[in-house]
Amino acid sequence: AAKAPAPAPAAKTSNGWQVPQALLGFSAEPVFATPHATRLAKELGIDLSRVTGNGPTGRISVADIEQTVKDHGGKVATLQPAQRADSPARSRADDSQIVATPLARRLAAKLGVNLNDCRVTGSRGRVSKVDVLEAHAAQNPVAAAPVQAAAQAPEAEVLPMNGMRKAIAARLQESKRTAPHFRLQADLDLEALLALRSEINASAPAVKLSVNDLLIKAVGLALVKVPDVNVQFDEARQAVLRFKDADVSVAVALPGGLITPIVRQANRKSLSSISQEMLDLVTKAKAGTLKPEEFQGGTFSISNLGMLGVSQFDAIINPPQGAILAIGAGEQRVVAHNGQPAVRTQMTVTLSCDHRVIDGALGALFLKELKRLVQTPSLMML
Incomplete structure (x- = not known):
């Protein structure tokens, strides 16, 4: 008996990602991509040959994968709005072993961001400066300033300028300007x-x-x-x-x-x-x-x-x-x-x-x- 054809892959949902069916699969040929992009594609089942790279010499990055998923109607994982600084939801784990760029690590220390709370979108699978800033922004949402009612202008008498006053204003303004x-x-x-x-x-x-x-x-x-x-x-x-x-x-x-x-x-x-x-x-x-x-x-x-x-x-x-x-x-x-x-x-x-x-x-x-x-x-x- 003839073997039944394999069912077409369906859209995949994983860790907050929704990958459209058109992107699912595996490339038989090597694809030029960052290590992190390669790992992410493997985790989500994305065929990297269907992703256009915008990095140096066409290298595919995590950002390229995100954009391609969005362009095909899918969704990408985003950081949830973080709690306030005293929230227990913030990671307290040791982040010394997290791979990050030197600038990102210094910035994280300055801003009080745990590298475990950051996405990884930098080259060679490192946390980048942008990742740290994104995490900090999510953990420290700016409260909207209360809208204050505009102060009511004091009532004033409107005195239309007569011809003489207009002429004086025009001539003296010209004098001061020129x-x-x-x-x-x-x-x-x-x-x-x-x-x-x-x-x-x-x-x-x-x-x-x-x-x-x-x-x-x-x-x-x-x-x-x-x-x-x-x-x-x-x-x-x-x-x-x-x-x-x-x-x-x-x-x-x-x-x-x-x-x-x-x-x-x-x-x-x-x-x-x-x-x-x-x-x-x-x-x-x-x-x-x-x-x-x-x-x-x-x-x-x-x-x-x-x-x-x-x-x-x-x-x-x-x-x-x-x-x-x-x-x-x-x-x-x-x-x-x-x-x-x-x-x-x-x-x-x-x-x-x-x-x-x-x-x-x-x-x-x-x-x-x-x-x-x-x-x-x-x-x-x-």
């Missing part, structure tokens, strides 16, 4: 300037000079004396525009922001003309009736917060101008005067310059000339 600012400070003695102001106001009742009026005149004259600070940067042409006359932009605070009306040719105008022009410009600015030519342009800016009690501050350059002067409050200070301590009225001014067009020495020369004019104000009358 113009490399540097700053220089100087302390100015105001005693002579205040005396001149009092004298003029007393002798000419129709004229009411402010300290700001005198400073506008002094700035205009200093800019003409040091013309390389009286400049704008023409980015399109990559050029410096230097001006003969000083058109001084003066920052004026408004409820919706600020605006900078311009005293044109401040270097040529008398103190009384500057005073009257500033009065007119500020009135128009607060009424919103300034014409574009009265606030667009300018070769240099000043911003005075001294009347608000600010001792010193840094101002942002008004592009395309090359510099701006921040003016602090006139304060009583104890200083050395003629070799003796004395109480003098002084003010700190801070010059912000665009380093693309103005260097430090030029800024210093401007402040030196401004100081000379402020401290010898009769020079402004010439």
Whole structure:
């Protein structure tokens, strides 16, 4: 009687593995595989000729067997999630005879992992660094942090920005982003300037000079004396525009922001003309009736917060101008005067310059000339 054919091998289950039928069998020809892969294949009945090796020169590793089993719809054994460090399920057996790479053994000692708890996927049947890390991760699951309810944001009033505020934001953001600012400070003695102001106001009742009026005149004259600070940067042409006359932009605070009306040719105008022009410009600015030519342009800016009690501050350059002067409050200070301590009225001014067009020495020369004019104000009358 004819012999009945052998039944086709069925899918095999062993130690958590489920090997698909298509992989079962034995290869008649030698297969290039790691010793551990060879032992594992023999244990599971896997035909290694059906496994593609991805190791050096096509050598088959345990990882290749795992991937092939998964690709055919089977399952591979995985470490069960380990208990906490004090769990009796952790192996306490001696692992000194476990074959492992030197790096894996050092890492296991550092992490407190028993090599008996590790899978073996390294070359030549050794526990690898990856095996140790996998065991450590399984034995030390990270507890999910409790989800905290987001703190409720405090209720805020939403104030849409008006056109002026948007324009200020855009221009000053551009200035800080593109113009490399540097700053220089100087302390100015105001005693002579205040005396001149009092004298003029007393002798000419129709004229009411402010300290700001005198400073506008002094700035205009200093800019003409040091013309390389009286400049704008023409980015399109990559050029410096230097001006003969000083058109001084003066920052004026408004409820919706600020605006900078311009005293044109401040270097040529008398103190009384500057005073009257500033009065007119500020009135128009607060009424919103300034014409574009009265606030667009300018070769240099000043911003005075001294009347608000600010001792010193840094101002942002008004592009395309090359510099701006921040003016602090006139304060009583104890200083050395003629070799003796004395109480003098002084003010700190801070010059912000665009380093693309103005260097430090030029800024210093401007402040030196401004100081000379402020401290010898009769020079402004010439």
